[in-house]
Amino acid sequence: MARNPQEAALALHRFGFGPRSGSIEAIAGDPRGALIAELDRPGAGQITKPDLPTSGAANRAVFEYQAERNANQKRKPRDPAQAQMDAVPAQPEAMPLPRQLFRAEARARIDAALNAEIGFVERLVWFWSNHFCVNQEKTVMAGAYEREAIRPNVLGRFNDMLLAAEGHPAMLLYLDNAQSIGPNSIAGINRDRGLNENLAREILELHTLGVRTVYTQDDVTNFAKVLTGWTIRQTASDPDHGGEFVYIKRAHEPGPQTVIGKEYDDDGTGQGRAVLADLARHPMTAKHVATKLALHFVSDDPPPALVNRLTRRFLDTDGDLKGVAKMLVEAPEAWAPEQAKIKRPGEWIVAALRATGEAGEIGRIIQAQNLLGEPLWRPPAPKGFSDENAAWLDGLAQRLDIANTFAHREGLALEPAAIMDVALGPLASAETRRAVTGAESRPQGMTVLLMAPEFQRR
């Protein structure tokens, strides 16, 4: 097969996290085959880091940490004389545990993206994590959630991911289902508490069918009733399993429920599983997911023919996400030479690190994502971060600031022309080549390279 470095570079930017040193050359023989091979690699998408706690363990540890802090603050002031005797030189305060956990999870995520050959599977992880987003502000489990609910299913079946996501403690907390109680359940009657529709609505509107499709307010209410009792164990009363999923029958709305024209018998969690399974194979869900994937990888205005084929593949394979991803690679529409999409901030940051061979300091990476309007695991709404260019174009000025900072911090040791060959290869236009090599200093050359249209886009 003829070598195709142009397509290789495109594959790396469009489907992956951008080239590392030698990447373009490594896959130039068969760029599409390399993408498929990454999907087929055993263990693809998984992070194995035994030191990262499970979501339950993280939850419990933070609970204990905060309880101790509260207690310390409430302790009686000591006898001043004694306090003086005990006085130790002021120590820099240790980083709070939630922040430590967050950083460790962030580091693992960034490393997975940096170390991937191409990064297609990691891009899919990021895509699905955004589709089924949770928010770190509401749960310390956002990172663990991604590892536990998203990664194991990223090349599996949509229904499995849907179940894993909606039943995960992080999601139950984020979208308030943990406190949703069936009005006619025992707990509901005794405590005079009731339904919270948030999760049910967002599943229908955002995670499966899509907004304004085939469901009504009654469907939302009934589905919310179906999901009552899906909650998490309290660490205060269950120190060994706090923060883990539990189904509490006492809080579950009894009886059958009708959701989108179908009645579901009440058999505990099975009722919710059955609704989710039907939602997962609904044609509207297939179309919704297919549209979002095409929007993310191909164009703000995805070609209808491509969306139709992806939808068909999704339905024909019962939501086989690897199959859908492969179809994306096989689609001619996905290989247009024009780089139509602006990289999302996180993608751009990772691409810059990959191009330069830097690991990056995690605090700076997190800070950069914050500045660029894509704070990690802190989406502005359950809809997640936007995948349209318009949302990110405004941040171009901030990108310039960050590129300039990065170039001045790392750039003097780097040869911009060499990094350009690594990062863009044949994608670099004559104008970009001139601007990078003709810069007045290496840092300026690096800044221009990181800001070049071919590097901003994918």
Add this chain to the structure above:
Amino acid sequence: MPTYLGAPTRRELLLGSGMLFAWAAVPRAARAEGRDPRLLVIVLRGALDGLGVVAPVGDPDWGKLRGDKGLILEGPTPALALDNFYALNPAMPNFHRLYQAGQAMVVHAVATPYRERSHFDGQDVLESGLPKAGAADSGWLNRTLAALAPGGRVDPHGRQAFAVGPVAPLVVRGPAPVLAWAPPRLPPVGDDTTLRLLDLYRHTDPALARVLEERIGLAAIARAGGMTSEPDGDRPAVQGSGIAQVRAYFAEAAGAAGKFLAGAEGPRVGALAFDGWDTHVEEGAVKGRLANLLGALDGALAAIESNMGEAWRQTAVVLVTEFGRTARLNGNDGTDHGTATVALLAGGALKGGRVIADWPGLKEADLYENRDLRPTTDLRAVLKGLAEEHLCADPGKLEAAVFPDSMDVKPLRGLLA
């Protein structure tokens, strides 16, 4: 965060610095003479237009080259006379004051041995001290430390150089330990960088160009009435728009260097780099971009002087750039890459108040390749003179290790008071 109200303590350095190595060492031989010399090198990246800094107003051919876009003694912004031949850019009153006090001097028509016109290679030659561009991994200032005349008991590994900036400039990197201090603020995005990017976007990506233009427009509005120059037709009013930030960065970085070098136990040689001198479009030597940058540089010199206190008397600051610019203006009222330029020296240790130059003239036949100021002084002569007489570096080692293949470049002696 370290403060710089007093001399920085070692602890402040530790706090302020990401990378830090051993501590000690000053040029002992010089100290033995009762001197404690300091040398600070400021690298001006981007190729400074020497004729825009110090102009030969007494040369009858000068006016023909630049007209009123060049420095002249008349008009609303007259240049500052240095002698009856040369005049200084009016944006540098502080340098002028030092010059008159015998604490600043100019070497004109000076150049490194590099004769091509690529910034990166030119900077490598300038900073490495090597005669040719290539894979240099150490700079002449660092190697000078190893060339200091033996004071007897000094462990050369204990000697150190000092660098300001997020990354140590090549000139100061090398075998001797480098103590680096990064200012809390990084260099702001220069207008020049923004304009280059805008130019690239306009040719390749209209959508990105629009966004960047909006940013520039907003920035200009935000600073309206500030230090910006007048908008000029279709060009975005970016000229000088970030100059307040640039001034602050220059003063902070240079001021910190002065503070460190002044310290009783601090390092004695150091380097920092300032970008932004590549003035291809609307150079604005009298009023505009170059004038603004030179004003910021003048402020940086003031910061060094005031922060060094008594130590200023023992100090030489040398400002160098990779090459000069074309003698004539180009079609955009800018200048393109050239050859000879100026080196500026300031400090209480100098025998200043002089412009040292073997003036090559500005007639067509005088110009190098009919375009650039012809180099008549090798910059290495200046640097060798400073290293030898100021720092008491060993002349043999200067030839062998610091500026290899420079046998025919005699040190320029007598620069010191």
